[in-house]
Structure formats: structure tokens, C-alpha cells
Amino acid sequence: MVEEKILKIVRHLYATTREGNVAWEKTTSRTAFQTAFPGYTVRIWLREGMEQPDAQDVVVAVYDAIGTKLEEATDVDLQKIAPEGAQVYSMMLELYDLARRQALGVEKALDTLLSTLEEQDGEVG
Amino acid sequence: MGWLVQFSREWGDVASVIGVLVSLVGFAITIYALLRSKSAAEQAALAVDEVREKIGLREAIADLSSVVNEVDEIKQIHRAEVWSILPPRYTAVKRHLAAIQIANSNLSRREKGAIQGVIQQFTELEHIIEAALAAKRPPEDTPSLNAVVSQQADKLHTILVCAQRNVGG
Numbered sequence: 148m149v150e151e152k153i154l155k156i157v158r159h160l161y162a163t164t165r166e167g168n169v170a171w172e173k174t175t176s177r178t179a180f181q182t183a184f185p186g187y188t189v190r191i192w193l194r195e196g197m198e199q200p201d202a203q204d205v206v207v208a209v210y211d212a213i214g215t216k217l218e219e220a221t222d223v224d225l226q227k228i229a230p231e232g233a234q235v236y237s238m239m240l241e242l243y244d245l246a247r248r249q250a251l252g253v254e255k256a257l258d259t260l261l262s263t264l265e266e267q268d269g270e271v272g
Numbered sequence: 273m274g275w276l277v278q279f280s281r282e283w284g285d286v287a288s289v290i291g292v293l294v295s296l297v298g299f300a301i302t303i304y305a306l307l308r309s310k311s312a313a314e315q316a317a318l319a320v321d322e323v324r325e326k327i328g329l330r331e332a333i334a335d336l337s338s339v340v341n342e343v344d345e346i347k348q349i350h351r352a353e354v355w356s357i358l359p360p361r362y363t364a365v366k367r368h369l370a371a372i373q374i375a376n377s378n379l380s381r382r383e384k385g386a387i388q389g390v391i392q393q394f395t396e397l398e399h400i401i402e403a404a405l406a407a408k409r410p411p412e413d414t415p416s417l418n419a420v421v422s423q424q425a426d427k428l429h430t431i432l433v434c435a436q437r438n439v440g441g
Binding site: 170172173174175176177181182183184185186187188190210212213214215 | 366
């Protein structure tokens with residue numbers, strides 16, 4: 148099934164993003180991020196929940212070589228076919244956060260800021 | 273005559289042994305010469321492959337340079353906010369990049385992935401601009417759109433510089 152393959156892709160991206168082996172980048176939308184491979188691109192973004200409007204769904208989509216969307220799935224879609232006990236929403240939300248931080252250069256910015264603050268402390272001290 | 277027979281028997285055996293030894297040595301020399309010539313042929317083939325790869329890289333560099341110029345022009349058009357002429361420009365860049373991906377096996381997986389990312393970004397830009405043109409209004413958040421175009425130009429330029437370095441190295 149297509150959803151099972153998308154869940155596998157999401158799991159793989161989650162693991163490799165945590166390892167720092169995936170390059171996520173910003174897109175035209177402030178809340179969507181993408182990573183690309185030869186011939187395909189994957190995007191992740193948040194959307195108002197279909198089943199719970201006050202919650203947000205995490206959406207993943209796969210695009211082909213010319214940018215046509217091939218498939219899209221939310222955490223709700225993937226939870227339906229995931230093994231019992233699988234925490235699909237928390238995994239996808241964490242993947243989204245990791246992608247966002249990497250695309251925005253959050254880690255690097257914080258490291259630079261910390262370094263500056265420590266230098267200042269050293270000068271004052 | 274007996275001594276002659278004796279002599280022939282002794283030295284005949286020796287001669288046979290020497291003959292076998294000479295054959296073995298000759299055989300070994302022939303195999304060694306064959307291996308050396310095979311190695312030389314393989315080395316020649318490797319050298320040809322290396323030249324072919326460098327030519328391929330030079331073609332990729334020329335293609336990438338051309339696309340970098342196209343994207344730089346798109347940046348200028350974005351700043352000038354002449355939206356109507358952008359969609360065909362985006363399409364041209366996407367097609368050019370797709371052709372580069374297919375034609376240049378010398379590009380690394382990472383570089384091909386980066387190019388694919390640029391194609392995706394321009395696809396989204398195309399959708400946004402087409403929607404704005406259809407609604408007869410400027411696109412929203414033009415600074416973000418301009419920033420995305422600049423990032424794609426920088427990405428392609430980085431790939432170009434790496435490719436140039438590989439040819440030079």
C-alpha cells in the first residue's frame with residue numbers, strides 16, 4: 148500500500164534527519180520545508196486538523212522530477228495503517244521541528260550567539 | 273659403443289629435464305608479458321574514462337553557468353516586479369536543470385539532489401505567480417519569494433564552483 152511506503156519513508160527521514168544526514172531547506176511557504184533527492188522531493192508542513200480543527204496535522208508530500216505532487220499523507224492517514232502503539236504524530240511533529248530548525252539554521256545561530264555571550268563574559272570577567 | 277649408449281641415457285635425461293625447465297620458463301615469460309599488456313590496456317581504458325569524465329564535467333560546468341545566469345536574471349525580474357514574464361522563465365530553468373541532471377552522470381548524488389530541490393522551488397514559484405496573475409494582483413510576501421530565488425542562485429553557484437574545482441583538481 149502507498150501509505151505504508153510513505154510511512155517507511157517518513158521513518159527513514161526521521162532517523163536520518165536526527166543523525167544529521169539530511170539537508171532540509173526553506174521553501175516559499177514559511178511553514179513548509181523540503182529535502183530533495185535525485186528525481187524526487189519531499190516536503191513537510193503543518194495544516195489545520197481535518198478531524199480536530201484546533202489541532203494541527205503534520206503533512207508529508209512526495210514530488211516527482213518536474214515538481215508534480217505524487218502523494219500526500221497526514222499523520223492521521225499514516226496512524227491508521229501504522230502498527231498498534233506507533234506514535235506517528237509525535238514522530239512526524241518531531242521530524243517537522245528538526246527540519247525547521249535545520250532549514251532555518253537554528254543550531255548554528257544559537258551556537259554563534261552562545262559563543263559571543265561567552266566571549267563577552269570573558270572580557271568582563 | 274656401450275659408453276655411447278650410457279652417455280646418451282644419462283645426458284638424454286638431463287636434456288629432457290632442461291628442456292622441460294626451459295619450456296616452463298618460456299611459458300612463465302609469455303604469461304607475464306600477457307598480464308603486462310592487459311594491465312597496459314586496462315590503464316589506457318582508465319585514462320580514456322578519466323578524459324571522458326573531465327569532458328563531461330566541463331559540459332556540466334558550461335550548462336550550470338548558463339543556468340546560474342538565467343536565475344540571476346530571474347532575481348532581477350523579481351526585484352523589478354515584472355511578474356508576467358516570470359512563468360516561462362521558470363519553466364526554462366526547470367527544463368534546463370532537468371536536462372543537466374539527466375546528461376551529467378558526473379554530478380554527485382548530493383549535487384543532483386540539490387538541483388532537484390531547485391526544480392521543486394521553481395515549480396512552487398510558478399504556481400504562486402500564476403495564481404497571482406490570474407487574480408490580477410501581485411503575489412503575497414514578495415521578499416520571501418525573492419529570498420527563495422536568491423537561495424537557489426547561491427545553491428547552483430556552489431554546485432558550479434565545486435564542479436570547476438573537480439575539473440581543475
